[in-house]
Amino acid sequence: MNILVCIKQVPDDSVEVHLNAEGKPDLKNITPVVNAFDTYALEMAARLKESSEGEITVVCMGDASAKNSLKNCLAVGADYAFLINDAAFEDSDTRGITHVLKNAAKKIEADTDKKFDLIFCGKEATDAALGQVGPMLAEELGVGVITNLIDIQLDTDKVTAKQETEEGYRTVESKIPCVVTVSKPEYDPRYPTIKNKMAARKKPIGNITMSDMTNIKAEKVGKENTLVNAIKLYEPPKKEAGVKIQEETDEDSALKAVAMMAEAKVF
């Protein structure tokens, strides 16, 4: 089982982000971390690898600072890591990003002479939350996609996955190779062991640039070639102060809450 996991480095999602004077997210002093859904994807991939043997390669598009995130991935189950970094890729839209990811995957496959059986992505990134990379990468690669996984099982030539829905889950099968995007499974990602972390720091991280990818189309990547542009960013409206309802009994509190909602014509 040869697995590729695509990760994104995002600002720590436990910190509230505000816009700066230029109207851009002020990310100063916010620690970059691996997107939470990508950590779930890596954990699911690591468990699959441990149950069926195989190798995991992790790729990340980003600047040199993302190497740290890749090292963290090497400490929790990944075997190889590549940073995809080129000034030409900066500010690409999702179409550009998935085009680069496809070509990076193809390059790694050619260099190692091994095809990827499964490609894992988080279902979305916690910063922009577009949720497009997985499905669009599948489109680029011409393979199937299962989104919002919470569990996966491997048979000889197919995967059976639990796909999260609003009501529960449904079981979906796909031939491999395919792309899967991962939601929050029942388990948490593992912590790196001290020794794995120390070993990960010493592992090499490959670098992939524009010139390394022979079939990449320059007209699809970079700021000049985006099909989708964010014109302006807005901060979420501040929550208004709530009303505290504390009657003598719980029943009275509930009745008052319902009465207030009726008055406000919520029903």
Place this chain on the structure above:
Amino acid sequence: MAYLISEEAKDLLQDVHEFCENEVKEQCKAYDVSGEWPKEIYDKAIEMQLHSLEVPEEYGGPGLSRVDVAALIEEMAIADAGFATTISASGLGTKPVLIAGNEEQKKHVCQKIIDGGFGAFCLTEPGAGSDASAGTTTAVKDGDEYVLNGRKCFITNGGIASFYCITAMTDKSKGVKGISMFLVDAGTPGLSTGNEENKMGIRTSNTCDVVLEDCRIPAANLVGQEGKGFSIAMKTLDQARAWMGCVATGIAQRGINEGIAYAKERIQFGKPVIRNQAMQFKVADMAIKTETARQMVAHALTKMDLGLPHSKEAAIAKCYASDIAMEVASEAIQMFGGYGYSREYPVEKLLRDAKIFQIFEGSNEVQRIVIANNTIGR
């Protein structure tokens, strides 16, 4: 973080911080009330290998410098001092073997820890606290075996250890020179544990009696030579004390963190109380003490790493850090006002946790004797 640590340790520190924030800090509140030993938290810590930081590299440990390890232990102590104590006391239980044991014994105890076990150091007895020569536990040689009898008390990790380093009299007539050190595995017939202490603080660490009733062990389990047990125990404590200073510093740091966070939020007379210089000076004094304690811990540990004498420095580190942990915890409560006295808030626990650090592994009165002897000369 004020310890000067390697880039590697800085990376690990982030992981340990995240682990403690997610798995230790909040969870320990309930165990502080119940007094139950939180096995599930320790299982997770073992999985992450946090319990084996002090195992030497040649026996499967990570090979970090002592100051690097101290930064990680302090992070654990910031989350919960009992948690850090369990892990550090396991190092204490291992040290007699690392100091004076043979190769086979060293491999044996280190492997026990790597496999997820803890060590325990058994010196104190009901009638022998600071005066180890008053110990009544005996070890009598019988062919290829020793037979141990006696009762040890206040043994950290006593109820959960995989192995014990136990002092016992092999020749009562020689006083401390008649004390020997023995390595006893958990599960050895004749070794049992009892009377779990219901402690004031560090309630997530296990403290109990270790009872020896005709406990037969192979003669090969003697650590070092007969009659050297007291000297091994003192060398063990000389090292371990600095680690207790490290944990006490963590308690103090938590007090600072909590105090500042609260004083920024608490509004009185229309402004956060942290804007009052009285509060700022309090924080400054807490920081002066805590930082000084930390650097003394670092100095003692650096001397250990360099193979230099460190008895005085370790005693100063332990004594000073535990004294100021009490002061800083008390000041943190003061910063919280009435809320600080409430168990709903996190600072009263710090005072309860800090107290034992002035007492165990040599009371601070004994530390002052050590410091005085090393300063004045005998």
